[in-house]
Amino acid sequence: MQETLTDMMIREHGKMFGLLGKFRFQIDHLGNRQSAMKSYESFEKFHKEHIFVEEKIIIKYNNKIKNLEMAKVILKQHKELEKISQNIIKQTQKKGPILPDELFTQANKLQQMLIAHVKLEESQFYPFLDKDLPENEKKALIEQILKKLEV
C-alpha cells in the first residue's frame, strides 16, 4: 500500500527532531560553541528544506489547500519558527567563555513551538489531506515531495 502523506511527514518530523536533539545535547552537555553551531546548522538546513516542501509543494499544490484555515496557521507558525531560528543563530555567534543564557531560552522556545506545530500537522493537517485529496492527486503530490527530498 502506498505510504500516506501523514506517514511520510511523521518520518520527516522524526528526522528533524533527531537533529534538534543533537543540538540540544551539544548545548546542554558539551557547551562547545563550534560544535553547537555546526549541529544547529544541520538542523536548520533540514528545517528550511522541510518548510520549503510544506509551503512550495504541499500548500501551493492547489487553491483548496492554500485556502484552508489550517494552512494559514501553518504558514504563520513557520514564520515564527524562522524568526526564533534566526535568534538562535545570532546567540550561537556571540563570543564569550560560555554559551549565553538567551541561547537556552530561545532553544526551549523553538523546541516547544515546533512540538505544537508538528502536532497540528500530524494530527490534523496531513490526515485531512490524506482523506480529502483524490488518490491520483495524492500520489502525484507524494511523488513531487519524494523527488525534492531525494535531492
Ligand SMILES: [Fe+2]
Ligand atoms: Fe511545518
Ligand SMILES: [Fe+2]
Ligand atoms: Fe512539518
